[in-house]
Amino acid sequence: MPSSPRAHRRRLTWIAVGGGAAAAVAAAAALGGGSGNSVSRDRPAAAVSPSAAGATPDEQQKSLLALARRDQKDPLALGRADAPVVLIAYEDFQCPFCGKFARETKPELVRSYVDKGLLRIEWRNFPVFGAESERVARASWAAGQQGRFWQFHDVAYAKERPRNKGAFSSSRLREMAREAGVADLDRFEADLKSEAAEVSVSRDQEEGYALGVSSTPAFLVNSTPILGAQPLSTFTAAVEKAAKEAGR
Numbered sequence: 078m079p080s081s082p083r084a085h086r087r088r089l090t091w092i093a094v095g096g097g098a099a100a101a102v103a104a105a106a107a108l109g110g111g112s113g114n115s116v117s118r119d120r121p122a123a124a125v126s127p128s129a130a131g132a133t134p135d136e137q138q139k140s141l142l143a144l145a146r147r148d149q150k151d152p153l154a155l156g157r158a159d160a161p162v163v164l165i166a167y168e169d170f171q172c173p174f175c176g177k178f179a180r181e182t183k184p185e186l187v188r189s190y191v192d193k194g195l196l197r198i199e200w201r202n203f204p205v206f207g208a209e210s211e212r213v214a215r216a217s218w219a220a221g222q223q224g225r226f227w228q229f230h231d232v233a234y235a236k237e238r239p240r241n242k243g244a245f246s247s248s249r250l251r252e253m254a255r256e257a258g259v260a261d262l263d264r265f266e267a268d269l270k271s272e273a274a275e276v277s278v279s280r281d282q283e284e285g286y287a288l289g290v291s292s293t294p295a296f297l298v299n300s301t302p303i304l305g306a307q308p309l310s311t312f313t314a315a316v317e318k319a320a321k322e323a324g325r
Contacts, residue, residue: 138210146199162299168203168293168295170213170233178294182245186309211278215278219254225254251265301315
């Protein structure tokens with residue numbers, strides 16, 4: 078995949094609150110790759126931003142908490158907008174570890190926390206593996222315009238697919254949308270190709286790059302980063318810790 082010039086300008090601002098500079102360096106290393114991550118190899122590893130490293134823990138925490146959009150009408154989110162804990166997920170539909178999270182971990186988090194009003198999950202499209210990743214990201218947004226993002230998400234992640242081998246061609250995306258219950262397929266295709274879809278995906282990417290995300294999946298649970306395909310227990314511990322900090 079050709080390297081995007083904007084990627085070279087990104088500096089890490091993703092800081093593990095309470096860990097200081099050492100945690101920032103550890104997060105930078107993890108975001109650049111490691112166990113349980115799918116890495117876009119042509120993107121440079123993020124560097125620690127001096128301004129971020131110099132921020133106080135309170136400033137770091139406020140900055141990370143402010144990333145939660147909490148838009149009640151966001152079709153790419155699950156759960157109450159006022160939930161005390163927000164999990165932000167930066168993912169690529171061609172990432173096998175993202176698929177593992179979607180099939181094995183997300184359903185448990187939904188049952189245990191989202192359905193009880195404790196957790197909100199906010200999706201961010203972060204396509205890093207080329208044209209098919211970009212195309213399916215826009216398709217997911219298009220499905221969301223008809224209230225079927227999460228159904229499309231589940232169809233796309235239903236099984237591991239070969240990367241950049243046509244699994245997310247235009248015709249197959251239309252079939253996935255049909256399977257996901259998207260009612261107006263012509264509108265779906267128009268939305269997929271629209272400037273609004275491109276703007277939405279670019280917005281998510283810019284947010285991820287600004288944090289130093291260079292591999293998928295990457296998560297933020299309130300102000301705690303989780304990197305890679307971690308076990309369910311890692312997520313439950315982070316959610317429960319964040320809920321306790323929020324007084325729940």
